[in-house]
Amino acid sequence: MSNFARSISISWINFRPMEMITAYFVLVVVSVALIPFTGARGKGIVALCSILAASVMSSVPAVIALTGTPVQYLFEGSQVTGVIPVRFDALSGWFILIINLTFITGTLYGMHYLKAYASRRQDLSLHWAATILAHTGLLGICVVQNSLIFLMFWELMAITTFLMVIFESEKPETLKAGINYLIQSHISVLLLMLGFIWVAARTGSFRFSAIRIFAEQEPRIENFVLFLCFFAGFGIKAGLVPFHTWLPHAHPAAPSHVSGMMSGVIIKIGIFGILKMLLLIRPDFITTGLLILTFGVVSGVYGVMLAIVQHNIKKLLAYHSIENIGIIAIGIGMGCLGLGSRHPGIAALGFAGALLHTLNHALFKSLLFYGAGNIYQHTHTLDMERMGGLGRTIPRTSLLFLIAALAICGLPPFNGFVSEFLIYNGMFSGLGASGFQDIWALIFAIFGLALIGGMALFCFTKAYGIMFLGTPRANLGGHPGNEGRNGLIPMYVLTALILAIGMLPGVFVPLTHKAVNLFLQQADLSVRKDLFPMETLRMAGAGALVLTGLAGLIFWIRSRCTSGKVVTGEPTWGCGYAAESSKAQYTASSFARSFRKLAGPLLSIDRKKADISGVFPGESTHATHPGDKTEIWLIDLPLRRFHAFIARFSFLQNGSLQGYILYGLLFITLVLTVPVIAEKLMSWIDFLKGL
Amino acid sequence: MISLLFILLASLFFSGIIIRTKSLASGRKGPGIMQPVKDILRLFRKGSVMSRTTSLVFQVAPSIYLASVIMAILVVPVGSLPGVFSFRGDFVFFAYALALGKFFCIIAALDTGSSFEGMGASREALFSMLAEPAFFILMGSLALLTGHTSFQDMFAALHFGSYVSYMLGVLATLVLILIAMIENSRMPVDDPKTHLELTMVHEVMILDNSGFDLGLILSAGHLKFAMYGALIANFFTGNLSVPLTLAVFLGTQVFCAVAIGLTESFMARYRMNHNPQFIFTLSSVALLIFFGVLVILGRI
Numbered sequence: 001m002s003n004f005a006r007s008i009s010i011s012w013i014n015f016r017p018m019e020m021i022t023a024y025f026v027l028v029v030v031s032v033a034l035i036p037f038t039g040a041r042g043k044g045i046v047a048l049c050s051i052l053a054a055s056v057m058s059s060v061p062a063v064i065a066l067t068g069t070p071v072q073y074l075f076e077g078s079q080v081t082g083v084i085p086v087r088f089d090a091l092s093g094w095f096i097l098i099i100n101l102t103f104i105t106g107t108l109y110g111m112h113y114l115k116a117y118a119s120r121r122q123d124l125s126l127h128w129a130a131t132i133l134a135h136t137g138l139l140g141i142c143v144v145q146n147s148l149i150f151l152m153f154w155e156l157m158a159i160t161t162f163l164m165v166i167f168e169s170e171k172p173e174t175l176k177a178g179i180n181y182l183i184q185s186h187i188s189v190l191l192l193m194l195g196f197i198w199v200a201a202r203t204g205s206f207r208f209s210a211i212r213i214f215a216e217q218e219p220r221i222e223n224f225v226l227f228l229c230f231f232a233g234f235g236i237k238a239g240l241v242p243f244h245t246w247l248p249h250a251h252p253a254a255p256s257h258v259s260g261m262m263s264g265v266i267i268k269i270g271i272f273g274i275l276k277m278l279l280l281i282r283p284d285f286i287t288t289g290l291l292i293l294t295f296g297v298v299s300g301v302y303g304v305m306l307a308i309v310q311h312n313i314k315k316l317l318a319y320h321s322i323e324n325i326g327i328i329a330i331g332i333g334m335g336c337l338g339l340g341s342r343h344p345g346i347a348a349l350g351f352a353g354a355l356l357h358t359l360n361h362a363l364f365k366s367l368l369f370y371g372a373g374n375i376y377q378h379t380h381t382l383d384m385e386r387m388g389g390l391g392r393t394i395p396r397t398s399l400l401f402l403i404a405a406l407a408i409c410g411l412p413p414f415n416g417f418v419s420e421f422l423i424y425n426g427m428f429s430g431l432g433a434s435g436f437q438d439i440w441a442l443i444f445a446i447f448g449l450a451l452i453g454g455m456a457l458f459c460f461t462k463a464y465g466i467m468f469l470g471t472p473r474a475n476l477g478g479h480p481g482n483e484g485r486n487g488l489i490p491m492y493v494l495t496a497l498i499l500a501i502g503m504l505p506g507v508f509v510p511l512t513h514k515a516v517n518l519f520l521q522q523a524d525l526s527v528r529k530d531l532f533p534m535e536t537l538r539m540a541g542a543g544a545l546v547l548t549g550l551a552g553l554i555f556w557i558r559s560r561c562t563s564g565k566v567v568t569g570e571p572t573w574g575c576g577y578a579a580e581s582s583k584a585q586y587t588a589s590s591f592a593r594s595f596r597k598l599a600g601p602l603l604s605i606d607r608k609k610a611d612i613s614g615v616f617p618g619e620s621t622h623a624t625h626p627g628d629k630t631e632i633w634l635i636d637l638p639l640r641r642f643h644a645f646i647a648r649f650s651f652l653q654n655g656s657l658q659g660y661i662l663y664g665l666l667f668i669t670l671v672l673t674v675p676v677i678a679e680k681l682m683s684w685i686d687f688l689k690g691l
Numbered sequence: 692m693i694s695l696l697f698i699l700l701a702s703l704f705f706s707g708i709i710i711r712t713k714s715l716a717s718g719r720k721g722p723g724i725m726q727p728v729k730d731i732l733r734l735f736r737k738g739s740v741m742s743r744t745t746s747l748v749f750q751v752a753p754s755i756y757l758a759s760v761i762m763a764i765l766v767v768p769v770g771s772l773p774g775v776f777s778f779r780g781d782f783v784f785f786a787y788a789l790a791l792g793k794f795f796c797i798i799a800a801l802d803t804g805s806s807f808e809g810m811g812a813s814r815e816a817l818f819s820m821l822a823e824p825a826f827f828i829l830m831g832s833l834a835l836l837t838g839h840t841s842f843q844d845m846f847a848a849l850h851f852g853s854y855v856s857y858m859l860g861v862l863a864t865l866v867l868i869l870i871a872m873i874e875n876s877r878m879p880v881d882d883p884k885t886h887l888e889l890t891m892v893h894e895v896m897i898l899d900n901s902g903f904d905l906g907l908i909l910s911a912g913h914l915k916f917a918m919y920g921a922l923i924a925n926f927f928t929g930n931l932s933v934p935l936t937l938a939v940f941l942g943t944q945v946f947c948a949v950a951i952g953l954t955e956s957f958m959a960r961y962r963m964n965h966n967p968q969f970i971f972t973l974s975s976v977a978l979l980i981f982f983g984v985l986v987i988l989g990r991i
Contacts, residue, residue, distance in 0.1 A: 388804075389744075389804075391746050391747075391748070392746060402748075402798075406791070406794065409790070409794065410787060411787055411790055411791040411794060412784065412787055412788055412791060417787055420783075420787075421780060421783055421784070421787075424780055424783045425779055425780040425783070425840070427831075428779075428780055428783075428830070428831060428834045428840040429779070429780075429840055431831050431834040431835040431840075432834045432835070432837070432838045432839055432840045433838070439835065439985070439990065442831070443828060443831055443978075443981055446824075446827050446828065446831050447824045447827070447828060447974075449827075450823045450824040450826070450827035450828075451820070451823065451824050453787070453790070453823060454790075454819065454820030454821070454822075454823035454824070455820055457790055457793065457794055457797075457816065457819075457820065458816040458817065458820050460794075461794055461797040461798055461801070461812065461816050462813075462816075464798055465797065465798045465800075465801030465802070465809075465812065466801065469746065469748060469798060469801045469802040469804070470744060470801060470802065470803070470804035471744055471804045533778075533779050535778070536778040536779040536780065539776055539777075539778035539781075540778065540780075540784055542776070543762065543765075543766070543776050543784055543788070546762065546765070546776075547758060547759065547762040547788055547791070550758035550761055550762060551751075551754055551755045551758035551759075553758075554754040554755075554757055554758050554907065555751055555754035555755075558753075558754055558903055558904070558907065561735065561903055562738075562739065562902065562903045565737070565738035565739065565902065565903070566738035566739075567738060567739050567740075567741055567902075568738075568739075568740050568741070569740075569741050569742070569743045570740050570741070570742060570743065571742065571743060571744075572742040572743075572744050572745075572803045572804055572805045572808075572899055573742070573803075573805065573807075573898045573899055574805060574806075574807075575807075575888060580744070580804070582804065584805075584806045585804045585805070585806060585809060586801065586806050586808075586809020586810060586812070586813065590809065590810075590813070591801075591809060591812070591813045591816075592813075593813070594813055594814060594817050594967075595817055597964070598817070598967050
């Protein structure tokens with residue numbers, strides 16, 4: 001492996017970086033320019049080729065960085081920006097590989113998904129061009145070390161993803177969700193800009209290394225405030241509670257492959273930002289750790305709680321993204337606590353768990369969204385209450401969705417287990433280690449993570465069981481077996497990775513080590529083998545294999561023993577009532593009812609119910625519409641208050657042109673006279689002082 | 692490996708003892724202690740009736756359920772005898788392996804398309820979700836107390852020095868017994884002998900299983916009893932010699948079985964909507980243990 005990497009790195013050095021970057025941008029511009037002139041199918045192919053080429057170009061330095069040697073170039077830039085360093089280190093390498101993987105599978109799936117929209121050529125052009133540019137934006141965010149250019153890439157990513165979300169812009173709710181997303185991502189930009197400007201004002205440089213200088217010069221409290229500023233900015237993108245409110249709207253509105261890519265990498269770029277700032281600012285790690293841990297637990301528990309009561313499959317998955325971001329944040333928080341209390345082993349487990357979970361979530365969440373896309377194309381609805389028995393009509397999607405559901409619940413032998421196991425191991429090691437402070441935080445996080453695990457199981461048994469099993473609850477049409485072979489290929493790729501990571505954690509977890517080393521500073525995991533329990537991981541991997549083998553063995557014995565036996569098919573037991581009806585089945589809301597009652601005070605559920613009553617009863621109905629309390633209190637209410645306040649000045653908006661010209665004149669006069677008046681005032685004050 | 696054999700041995704008579712105790716308590720003679728095992732052997736020889744609504748999930752679920760329980764048992768030590776798998780944080784693997792089996796059990800119930808089974812599935816999912824934190828907090832307390840993070844090391848390092856620690860031992864046993872009751876769907880959370888589908892939890896989920904599959908599910912249930920019995924026994928074995936460990940182990944298993952039998956004879960199941968509150972209590976008891984450990988270590 002290292003030989004291979006070295007040979008690549010040598011050939012890489014032969015390229016000049018400037019030419020490489022130019023080639024990259026030429027590729028992007030040419031493919032974006034080409035897209036409008038190709039057919040509906042051709043647009044997808046151009047986008048795929050462009051993203052593939054871009055992925056190869058960016059993956060090579062990423063892999064080199066991941067094997068140990070960071071790759072850095074300095075570009076002169078302009079007078080405004082200053083020097084622009086482009087740096088591939090282990091952390092950005094890790095994220096670049098995740099981005100490339102998700103974008104390739106996403107584009108492949110998208111080509112299949114968008115076949116149904118082949119007649120809308122202009123929309124398709126915009127969509128695919130936006131996809132290519134979003135990929136560029138994400139890659140740029142990962143490598144650029146200059147805050148001005150960083151913000152430009154960030155903006156590029158924000159706007160192109162907005163365009164990707166509003167593909168079906170003729171639907172008012174899609175447009176509304178898209179604009180909500182656009183506004184919130186600009187609040188995020190605003191916060192980031194504040195942070196960068198603060199740094200630039202103090203140090204006079206836009207380079208990221210200036211943030212390091214700032215952190216060394218300024219007192220701790222200012223460091224922490226700066227970190228908070230970035231944390232909130234990146235937190236909005238990541239979807240941490242309470243900054244998450246855009247996410248459950250945007251994901252269901254977007255086409256499925258976009259939801260998959262958004263959930264897979266675009267919200268992860270927020271996590272990347274938080275990690276990057278941790279590295280640069282190095283704030284007080286105990287306080288920061290406690291902060292991130294709290295946000296993680298709250299996001300995790302809140303996200304999955306709301307996921308359980310959702311009946312729109314994509315909204316359910318969106319809330320699960322919030323939950324998984326929470327788990328990643330718990331890992332990061334653990335890592336920070338480990339660093340702060342000088343337990344590098346615990347820090348390593350926390351960060352490795354968080355990084356691996358970032359990859360894992362990208363894998364299973366995009367698989368789940370692609371599954372949801374197949375369901376939508378088959379049934380033309382996202383409402384789980386109307387589905388049922390889809391396992392018979394789309395069996396491959398059903399199997400793939402099941403694997404992804406098991407993985408997201410963190411069950412062995414799938415990949416979700418490995419990362420959650422690392423984080424758990426970090427927390428329990430923290431409890432076991434002597435002299436580890438903040439035991440309270442640990443037990444709180446353990447409680448949270450255990451509850452998250454249990455609730456995720458509740459949620460996905462509901463989602464899978466109601467949608468794919470039983471019998472159809474409504475006549476939705478759809479031809480059996482019509483799953484689209486091409487759309488399944490990227491899903492198989494993702495599934496293979498999910499299984500590989502789950503069964504061979506000893507191979508995949510060390511890939512995160514170089515990135516973890518960045519956080520540990522002095523300790524190198526490849527040298528200090530005692531810091532990381534590789535043996536434990538191998539045992540857990542072996543356990544996962546044994547578990548799979550055991551299940552297979554028992555099933556094989558069962559098949560052998562029952563092969564000669566009489567098996568009769570009968571209706572499901574209904575207390576002797578043999579005329580089964582699909583309407584008698586448990587529905588998604590009835591499955592979640594007991595939970596809804598329990599968690600009622602924390603949720604905001606709009607329930608409409610009409611009971612059967614009277615001698616000639618009418619139709620009885622029951623429908624629940626889950627709302628989001630955080631959104632109601634933090635977004636809707638302040639907005640309403642603000643509107644009410646602004647409405648007091650509505651008399652100014654009188655609609656006459658003369659009035660507006662007068663306002664303009666008044667404004668100009670004011671602007672011009674303020675300095676004069678201020679000067680006069682100052683001289684008066686001086687005069688008075690002189691007295 | 693020996694620990695596995697011990698637990699297998701205990702699973703053979705555990706359920707038999709419960710049934711026998713219940714019979715004696717209600718003034719009947721009752722079946723032999725090996726009757727549950729004989730029932731399972733009989734089921735293994737039978738054909739089966741499958742619901743026409745079901746799919747492949749329904750057929751693989753019992754096998755995966757049993758496999759998950761056996762996998763969990765492979766992690767459990769008995770006294771100083773380590774489990775087949777023993778590593779840092781193995782109890783996390785234990786809990787998640789069991790959860791895999793539970794996942795399949797629940798979706799198999801939903802696969803039948805029956806309202807009863809959906810009801811049972813929803814309840815089981817809810818109850819096991821609520822019981823999960825208690826187990827992890829208990830294990831966290833043990834990790835804090837002993838400084839180790841695997842079943843084997845924790846139990847080996849566990850020794851009761853003061854009155855407080857005795858009390859903690861009792862509380863921990865209580866928590867484990869109650870978790871075992873919830874996970875095995877027994878009183879006071881669930882009544883395996885109830886005759887009405889609407890009031891069942893676990894039994895209603897397996898209404899449509901028959902023949903070999905039912906045999907697999909029942910044997911997984913018996914194994915689970917012995918597995919939790921082994922965990923409880925570990926609180927008392929410490930570093931005893933193997934024969935003594937065996938004696939304590941078997942004694943604890945019999946004691947647990949009799950205790951369950953007596954509880955079920957003299958107690959009624961809670962109302963279904965009281966169950967969550969009951970399970971929450973469990974988490975609070977686990978937290979109490981955690982506070983106790985902090986007191987012992989002088990870190991509070």
